[in-house]
Amino acid sequence: MIRIKEVDLTSTTVLSRDREDKSLKKYLGGAGINLRLARDLIPQGVDPLAPENAVILGAGSVVGASVPGANKVLVTTKYPMTGTIGTGVAGMAFAGQMKWAGLDHLAVKGRSPKPVYLLITDDRVAICDASSLWGRDVYETTDFLRKKHSPQASVLAIGAAGENLVSLSLAMVDKVSSIGKGGLGAVLGSKNLKAVVALGTGGTRPADPQGYEAAVGPVRERIRNFSPRLQWVEEGIMRKWEYRAAGFIHKNWTRSFPLAEATELYGPEVYHHQAKKGRVACLSCPIAEKEILQVREGPFAGMVTYAGNFPGRVGNWGIRCGVGGYDRVVKCQDLANRSGLCAHSASALIDFALELYEQNILTNQDTGGLELKRDFATVHRLLEMIIAREGLGEVLGDGYQGLIRRFGGKVEEQAQHMKFMDFQKDARKTGLDSTEFAQVVNPRGGRHQSGGSVSAHRQPLEVLKEYAARTGVPASAFPRIFAPPYGFHVGRFTAHCEVWYSLMNCLGICTEAQLNQFYTLADCARIFSAVTGVPLAPEEMQSAGERVWTLLKMLNVREGFSRKDDRFPECWLDPLGNESEALFLTDNRGNQLGEEDLRTLLDGYYEEHGWDVPQGIPTLERLAELGLRYVS
Amino acid sequence: MKKVPEVNAAKCTYCQDCQLACSYYLTGRFNPAQARIRVGWEDGATIAFSEDCTACGECARACLYGAIREEGSRS
Numbered sequence: 001m002i003r004i005k006e007v008d009l010t011s012t013t014v015l016s017r018d019r020e021d022k023s024l025k026k027y028l029g030g031a032g033i034n035l036r037l038a039r040d041l042i043p044q045g046v047d048p049l050a051p052e053n054a055v056i057l058g059a060g061s062v063v064g065a066s067v068p069g070a071n072k073v074l075v076t077t078k079y080p081m082t083g084t085i086g087t088g089v090a091g092m093a094f095a096g097q098m099k100w101a102g103l104d105h106l107a108v109k110g111r112s113p114k115p116v117y118l119l120i121t122d123d124r125v126a127i128c129d130a131s132s133l134w135g136r137d138v139y140e141t142t143d144f145l146r147k148k149h150s151p152q153a154s155v156l157a158i159g160a161a162g163e164n165l166v167s168l169s170l171a172m173v174d175k176v177s178s179i180g181k182g183g184l185g186a187v188l189g190s191k192n193l194k195a196v197v198a199l200g201t202g203g204t205r206p207a208d209p210q211g212y213e214a215a216v217g218p219v220r221e222r223i224r225n226f227s228p229r230l231q232w233v234e235e236g237i238m239r240k241w242e243y244r245a246a247g248f249i250h251k252n253w254t255r256s257f258p259l260a261e262a263t264e265l266y267g268p269e270v271y272h273h274q275a276k277k278g279r280v281a282c283l284s285c286p287i288a289e290k291e292i293l294q295v296r297e298g299p300f301a302g303m304v305t306y307a308g309n310f311p312g313r314v315g316n317w318g319i320r321c322g323v324g325g326y327d328r329v330v331k332c333q334d335l336a337n338r339s340g341l342c343a344h345s346a347s348a349l350i351d352f353a354l355e356l357y358e359q360n361i362l363t364n365q366d367t368g369g370l371e372l373k374r375d376f377a378t379v380h381r382l383l384e385m386i387i388a389r390e391g392l393g394e395v396l397g398d399g400y401q402g403l404i405r406r407f408g409g410k411v412e413e414q415a416q417h418m419k420f421m422d423f424q425k426d427a428r429k430t431g432l433d434s435t436e437f438a439q440v441v442n443p444r445g446g447r448h449q450s451g452g453s454v455s456a457h458r459q460p461l462e463v464l465k466e467y468a469a470r471t472g473v474p475a476s477a478f479p480r481i482f483a484p485p486y487g488f489h490v491g492r493f494t495a496h497c498e499v500w501y502s503l504m505n506c507l508g509i510c511t512e513a514q515l516n517q518f519y520t521l522a523d524c525a526r527i528f529s530a531v532t533g534v535p536l537a538p539e540e541m542q543s544a545g546e547r548v549w550t551l552l553k554m555l556n557v558r559e560g561f562s563r564k565d566d567r568f569p570e571c572w573l574d575p576l577g578n579e580s581e582a583l584f585l586t587d588n589r590g591n592q593l594g595e596e597d598l599r600t601l602l603d604g605y606y607e608e609h610g611w612d613v614p615q616g617i618p619t620l621e622r623l624a625e626l627g628l629r630y631v632s
Numbered sequence: 633m634k635k636v637p638e639v640n641a642a643k644c645t646y647c648q649d650c651q652l653a654c655s656y657y658l659t660g661r662f663n664p665a666q667a668r669i670r671v672g673w674e675d676g677a678t679i680a681f682s683e684d685c686t687a688c689g690e691c692a693r694a695c696l697y698g699a700i701r702e703e704g705s706r707s
Binding site for chain 2: 064065066093096200201205209223224229233278280285
């Protein structure tokens with residue numbers, strides 16, 4: 001039985017909407033069931049901030065049972081930044097607490113007349129008054145709710161950015177893990193929903209304890225015997241420094257930032273002396289990816305805050321926005337966390353505004369007299385203005401759509417986005433690998449996670465083939481993927497990465513490469529079967545992953561999206577300024593790519609999914625094969 | 633004198649697998665609320681055992697960070 005509660009904040013009703021296990025076999029749980037519910041609960045064409053939009057929380061189907069890296073909570077809604085429907089992902093302990101409380105999914109619709117929070121306890125969801133919490137930041141809200149209910153409670157909360165309906169907002173889980181880039185905070189804010197608290201005391205047990213041991217044991221042993229792991233934990237997230245820092249770009253995607261200079265300013269040694277305090281793991285994670293930061297000196301000395309992927313945040317605040325040393329980088333991150341603002345989106349928009357100002361496209365008249373500089377004071381002030389929707393901040397807070405709507409013309413020409421969402425990876429720097437390609441075709445907007453991670457940075461073909469085999473890419477697809485003229489067809493490969501990503505988000509297992517490398521498709525099928533009691537063969541799991549990704553695609557087709565929206569950013573066809581030589585768009589073998597190549601790679605991507613190539617959407621036949629005719 | 637696991641809280645990352653292993657061994661359910669070990673992280677990593685800990689060692693066997701080891705003994 002899939003345990004689902006549906007909350008209507010307008011009528012203050014809470015209903016049970018449990019589903020039979022056959023839905024689990026078809027959609028696997030987590031993101032899959034979320035999307036199935038979204039199909040019925042999110043009306044076509046709805047305004048994301050209208051009461052009729054739904055927010056659906058789901059715990060991955062194998063979370064809470066000590067499965068390595070299984071901790072993901074998935075949140076599906078229609079996002080204001082893009083107008084797309086998508087699923088955000090976070091870790092920490094929220095999904096575990098849902099499971100231990102006996103809840104798999106929570107759907108929320110309507111709008112409360114006053115601020116409220118939801119309290120998930122054993123087999124129960126209560127709507128609670130949050131009047132005293134409105135206006136408090138994420139950390140204060142989390143502390144207050146934990147003190148009130150239990151130190152073990154997990155809290156998903158929004159800050160001022162969400163309350164003020166800023167499109168760059170998101171929500172934070174247990175202060176550390178962000179979720180819902182593209183405006184989840186605003187959607188929750190529009191419902192007057194300040195937070196959701198989860199606290200379970202009933203626990204969970206695998207349906208087949210013997211099968212569970214047989215399935216999970218080998219994965220755990222692989223992890224235990226993987227010798228670099230504890231060194232990774234010791235080094236923390238900075239072990240990825242060179243990979244991350246090599247991708248640093250600023251000045252609105254026109255200039256590469258030199259790696260040597262970045263390392264001197266922010267490299268691992270500097271980080272350990274100036275910002276690192278410790279690390280914290282999500283539930284059942286053997287890698288401990290989240291960082292605890294503390295400012296050592298200066299006006300913010302003593303400040304403690306948190307970050308996942310901290311090198312990325314250095315890229316956001318230090319490189320893109322030029323705020324200065326670690327004390328100021330951490331201060332900006334702290335403000336973003338507390339306000340529930342997406343650091344990546346906000347820094348991308350601020351960098352863009354600074355670039356426009358430097359080119360005199362934006363003037364003091366547009367900024368309300370504020371002189372824009374690449375320094376801490378300006379960036380911090382712009383962040384405050386975005387969060388409060390004040391002056392230029394109101395325009396920036398609505399993202400690229402807001403800027404284009406307000407200024408049009410040259411601003412639109414220079415805006416680099418994917419479905420009006422900022423993106424993170426530039427293929428001119430790294431080669432067009434699956435993470436870069438995935439951003440372009442992701443139905444939600446410029447998100448790279450669905451492209452897997454193994455192929456980043458021009459891995460040898462052998463590594464890519466191993467990855468493909470491990471994740472269940474059918475042998476019949478290999479000759480299409482590893483074929484001339486490219487030798488590695490990134491479009492076709494990405495289609496399979498999306499299937500893997502999709503099924504991992506259904507099970508709730510982390511897709512971070514360092515963790516994900518320990519899993520095979522067969523492991524996932526065995527663990528799913530043992531934990532849920534729903535027997536599933538690897539091939540059925542693969543099909544279900546394809547079904548779930550196609551359902552996500554169809555929900556966005558229903559909103560009017562198609563191939564016309566899967567656009568490569570125009571800047572990728574221009575050279576990227578670098579230290580010694582300009583960088584051009586290449587494939588992951590280093591061969592230069594042009595517009596015609598990109599069309600060919602897109603064609604292959606749609607074809608690999610079995611979709612209509614000219615339109616870039618699933619065909620009726622494909623939908624019928626996947627049991628999705630109802631969504632056509 | 634009751635044997636209890638030896639802890640090095642500085643290595644704890646709050647993954648909670650010790651709590652899950654403890655509760656599963658004792659009750660047949662993964663349920664941190666029923667565990668006889670409790671971990672925390674925000675005010676500095678902490679590992680604590682309840683009075684009724686049976687020193688079965690399940691938590692130590694589950695810990696992948698080396699924060700709990702079976703060899704301890706304490707009165």
